[in-house]
Amino acid sequence: MSKINEAVRGFLAGLCDVDSLSDDDDIFAGGFVNSLYLVQMLNFIQSEFSIELDEDDYDMANFRSLNAIETFINEKQKDQQ
Amino acid sequence: MKPVPLFWDAETESKRLQFRQFAQEHIAPHAQEADRQEHMPHDIIAQVASQGLLGSLVTSEYGGRNDDYLQFGLLNEELGAACSSVRTLLTVHSMTVQAVMQWGTAEQKKKYLPGLAQGRTLGAFALTEPQAGSDARGIATSAVQTEGGWILNGVKRWISFGQCADLLLVMAAVETKQSTPANRQAIALLFPTNTPGFSRQPIKGLLGTRASMLAELHFNDCFVPAENVLSRPGFGLAVCSSALEIGRLSVAWGGVGIAQACLEASAAYAAKRRQFDRALAEHQLIQAKITDMMVAVQTARLLCVQASRARQAGHPHSVLDVLMAKYHAAKMAQQAAQQAVQIHGANGCSDEYPVSRLYRDAKTLEIIEGTSEVLQGLIAKQVRMVLNN
Known part of the structure; x- marks a missing residue:
């Protein structure tokens, strides 16, 4: 498990049951994350991985699953280096 | 010193x-x-x-x-x-x-x-409806996509400064042929109030914050251009949630302000008013009330400072810190105002003294931007996050 995956799982564990969550599961459709907590997750991603989100990043495809979040963070970190 | x-x-x-x-x-x-x-x-x-x-x-x-x-x-x-x-x-x-x-x-x-x-x-936030308040997912105001934008229909109620706002942040439910009440997505729209089809009706006879220019808003086939949509599909409730966080932070601090005003009014009144040949301030039961108010104001203020700092840092816990600050400050303001009226006696029941207004205003803080009961539910759901970190 990558450090990003581990950190995001750790965060989600505070909001929902992550034991049955696979890396490709849709965390919203699966009811793992209520969209009201999306803001909290965005705050977490920004502060934990030192990235700044801009308007183009607000695309559900970037946050739909653990794998999508990891890909997005990796790409964002490369862009901001 | x-x-x-x-x-x-x-x-x-x-x-x-x-x-x-x-x-x-x-x-x-x-x-x-x-x-x-x-x-x-x-x-x-x-x-x-x-x-x-x-x-x-x-x-x-x-x-x-x-x-x-x-x-x-x-x-x-x-x-x-x-x-x-x-x-x-x-x-x-x-x-x-x-x-x-x-x-x-x-x-x-x-x-x-x-x-x-x-x-x-002037901006205002249009979320609440006659049949949907704290449950943002239950909104009935519909947004139907059309060429170049959206058609908005519905009614919003209890909208503060709805009587005079120029720009509304409106929450609506996207309606498509496939949508059902269970799967409708929320959308956040910037809505200029000079849009044709829009009308507003003042709401009077309120308990507190009576000069807040509340209104019922009616949207009848109002066209909203596509460029007025805030954020992307799927983020409507996130926009709503982040706006509510600022609203709650503002209300929490406002509660500290009400309680501080109650404390100042009560201390001044107790020093001046004499009963049984002594100033009220010299009676121990009054001293106890003023002590409780002083401590309560300061503890609520500290929670608000923490919430503001967490929010400033963009910390994920800021959501929880704001919820706790609002929940506590609203309750504390209501209790402080209750004591302030008590200290003022019959004068506290008159609108010649500000404490009766502060008392009514304080009560509304336990209702607006999420009732205390809704906040209790939201705070409780976050307990695992606090314990995990």
């Missing part, structure tokens, strides 16, 4: 003193009359705007004050101590500002923020 170290720096203290002076000189003297008339005079709004206070959270590139969240909080405390209805204006206006700042496109920011910062454009 050296002053006690503050919870904030000298620059912030200087701003707080300016906020206090302005609020006490220009807002407080009109609060009772605005409450009686259930109307916020245009002159008061103009004075708040002329000080740039409505642009507290707007960055300087758009003509705002660029206050941090602690300074914004202190502004809410001082306005709240003077007049909760004026604080409400700042609350709903800032919710709109925050939504544009966080979720708006470059074009939306350029178009709306300068006017919002200067108060030429």
Whole structure:
């Protein structure tokens, strides 16, 4: 498990049951994350991985699953280096 | 004597003193009359705007004050101590500002923020409906996609400053042929109130914050251009949630302001009023009430400082810190106001003394931007996050 995956799982564990969550599961459709907590997750991603989100990043495809979040963070970190 | 170290720096203290002076000189003297008339005079709004206070959270590139969240909080405390209805204006206006700042496109920011910062454009938040309040997912106002934008239909109720807002942050449910009540997505729209098909009806006879210009809003086939949609599909509730976070932070600080005003009024009254050949302040039961108020105000203020700092840092726990600050400050303000009325005796039941207004205003804080019961539920759901970290 990558450090990003581990950190995001750790965060989600505070909001929902992550034991049955696979890396490709849709965390919203699966009811793992209520969209009201999306803001909290965005705050977490920004502060934990030192990235700044801009308007183009607000695309559900970037946050739909653990794998999508990891890909997005990796790409964002490369862009901001 | 050296002053006690503050919870904030000298620059912030200087701003707080300016906020206090302005609020006490220009807002407080009109609060009772605005409450009686259930109307916020245009002159008061103009004075708040002329000080740039409505642009507290707007960055300087758009003509705002660029206050941090602690300074914004202190502004809410001082306005709240003077007049909760004026604080409400700042609350709903800032919710709109925050939504544009966080979720708006470059074009939306350029178009709306300068006017919002200067108060030429008054913003308000339109979420609540006759059948949907705290449950944002239950909204019935519909948005149907059409060529170049959206058609909006529905009714919003209990909208603070809905009577005079120029720009609304409206939450609606996207309606398609495939949508059902269970799968409808929320959408956040910036809605200019000069749009054809829009009308508003004042709501009178309120318990508290009576000069908040509440209205029922009607949207009848209102066309909203596509460029007025905030953020992307799927983020509607996130826009709503982040606006509510600012609203709750504002209300929490406003509660501290109400309680501080109750404390000051009660201490002054108790020092002056004599019963049984002694000032009220010399009676131990009155001293106990004033002590409880002092401690309660300061503990709520500390929670608000924590919430503002967490929010400023962009910490994920800020959501929880704001929820706790709002829940506690609203409850504390209500208790402080109750004690203030008690200390004032029969005078506390008269509108010649401000504590009766503060009492009514404090009660509304336990209802607006999430009832205390809804907040208890939301806080409880976050307990695992606190324990995990």
